[in-house]
Structure formats: C-alpha cells, structure tokens
Amino acid sequence: MSIQIGSHTWDQPVILAPMSGITDQPFRRLVRGFGVDFVVSEMIASAGLIRGSRISNERAKWSADEGMRVVQLAGCQAEPMAEAARLNQDQGADVIDINMGCPVKKVVGGAAGSALMRDEDHALRLIEAVVGAVELPVTLKMRTGWDLDRRNAPSLAARAAAAGVVLVTVHGRTRCQFYDGRADWDFIGDVKQAVDIPVIANGDVNCVQDAARMLQRSGADGVMVGRGAFGRPWFPAQVRHYLRTGRDLPDPELSVQRDTAIEHYRAILDHYGEGRGLRIARKHINRYLERLGIAKEDRREVLRQGDSGKVMQHIADLYARVMAQEEAAA
DSSP: OOEEETTEEESSOEEEOOOTTTSSHHHHHHHHHHOOSEEBOOOEEHHHHHHTOHHHHHHHOOOGGGOSOEEEEEOSOHHHHHHHHHHHHHTTOSEEEEEEOOOOHHHHTTTOGGGGGGOHHHHHHHHHHHHHHOSSOEEEEEESOSSTTOOOHHHHHHHHHHHTOOEEEEESSOTTTTTOSOOOHHHHHHHHHHOSSOEEEESOOOSHHHHHHHHHHHOOSEEEEOGGGTTOTTHHHHHHHHHHHSSOOOOOOHHHHHHHHHHHHHHHHHHHOHHHHHHHHHHHHHHHHHHHTOOHHHHHHHHTOOOHHHHHHHHHHHHHHHHHHHHHHO
8 A cells, every 4th residue: 555644655665763762863864864764753742842841842853854744742641642733733743643652661650652552542532632633644653552461453543543543553562562572563464454544564673574574464554663773774774775676785884884873973962962962872872883793891981981082083993993804804
C-alpha cells in the first residue's frame, strides 16, 4: 500500500524512530542528510509543552532541512494532549504522532506511553481529542500490548483508525518486555490485518536484511528504524537503498565516519551549549567508538575529557589508529 500523509506519498518508507535522549535535532538532521523518508521528534510531554518548559520547547524545535515536521506527543489526559497538538499546529507541525509505546517507568507511572494500552476506552478518548483538535494528520505509535496476556494492539489500532488516525506504528514487543527478547514481527501482521490504514513495523532492525524480513513477515507498509541507527546515522539510508534496489549500500569510508562523528559532536555543542553539550554528547560518542571496535578503557578516556577540542582530537586519533590498522592488514 502506498502511504500518503498530507501532500507526501511513499512506497515502503523508512522512518527514523523517536527515541528520547537520542533523536534530538542534531541527530535527526544528520540522519536526514544521509537519506531517510522522514524523521520524528523526540517524545514531548504535552503538559510540559503547555507550561513552556525548556526541555519540551527544545524538543519541539525543527529546521527546514529535517523535512516533514512530525511531532510526537505524550500524555495521559485528553484536553492537555489536544491543547499541545493545537500549539504544535500553530507552530508549523505537519503531523501529530501520539505516543502509546514508551515503556519507561517514569512515563508509564504517570499513566502515559504504553500504560494507555491497558485502558482502550481512555486511550480512545485521548485519540479522539487530538484528532478533533487539529486539522493535521494524526498518527499513533504503540506496542503489541501491555504484557503477553494483553496483546491488544489489533483492537486498539482498529478503534484508532475509526477515530481518524491515518497511520499506526507498532513496536513488536509488549511494554513488559521493554527491549528484551525478539520483536514479534508476525504479530505486527495481526495489526495489519485489523485495519485499512498503513501500518509501520518497528523493532530489531539491525541490518538491512532484517528490514526486508520484517516487511515480509508482517505485511507492513514501511519500516521504522530506532536503536539500529544509534552510532551509525547512515544506517536508515542503507535500509532504504536495500529495500528499493535489493543491493547493499556499503558503510561510509572510515574518514567519512570520523568526520560525521566530529560534525555530530560540534552540532550537539552548538545546540545545547558547551556545558550541557559535553554531557549529552557522551552517549553518542561512546556509541560511535563502540561500533568502531574501540576498547572500553579507551572510550572512557575520551568520555572523561572535559575540553571539547581535546575530545575531537581524541576521536580523530582513534579513527586514525583503526584506519592505519586496516591499511596495514590490506
């Protein structure tokens, strides 16, 4: 099924998943630059956005080179969710995505995220409030259910579609699984069978062949890539290329990977300021270096460094070391 959202149309789109603390504006812009159909904001607390909290406003920022502006909202009450959706519409959002998939204790403890799947009637009231509040397309991200005894994603998706949701994304785990075990791609197919709107499959896409297998087993209309992109922002573009051509797109040259990591580091410092940026960048730099095969102690030496210039020099030196090793082995 071709997917149309507003004026945009795709066949088997590849989408960058919203990941709190990861898919901020610097990361989204980087992934978008390599090539992906669209990106989604980090989860934004509706109540925080209404209050004008710094973090919520920061997460709502968007730039033109990110393409279609998809804003994901979280909350547990209908009216604040509706008000936050209206605010984002006024600020130029193209799509509102409702979060019913976050498994984090702080979120579900407030009866938001995947906790909403435990009460379909309440979840539906929230969906109807958001759909009724805006003239924008509204999408929904969920898990398969709360636990293995309550995998109600097919019924909730059907009710959401009847309420006006135009697309559903399903992560193939329950909330209680968190990220343990394997995503159930076959069960995502049950959701696909329950609705007439597009379904996006999410969970355990770690190589391009995973994406093809997930689509085949689920019958879904597109792929959402999450943790597989962490530390390799070029990966969603590789998935997209493989699905469209059947051919592998090689990893970028190590020199390009080095420049990407350093560019990402600079962008984080520019976005958050030097103090916060140094702290926020650590998880990203650690993941780049881990994927490069750098030992934990060497990574720690970089992450302990409090001078941004020295951090970038350390990164360049470590990439140079690996490049020299590969050249010697050739």
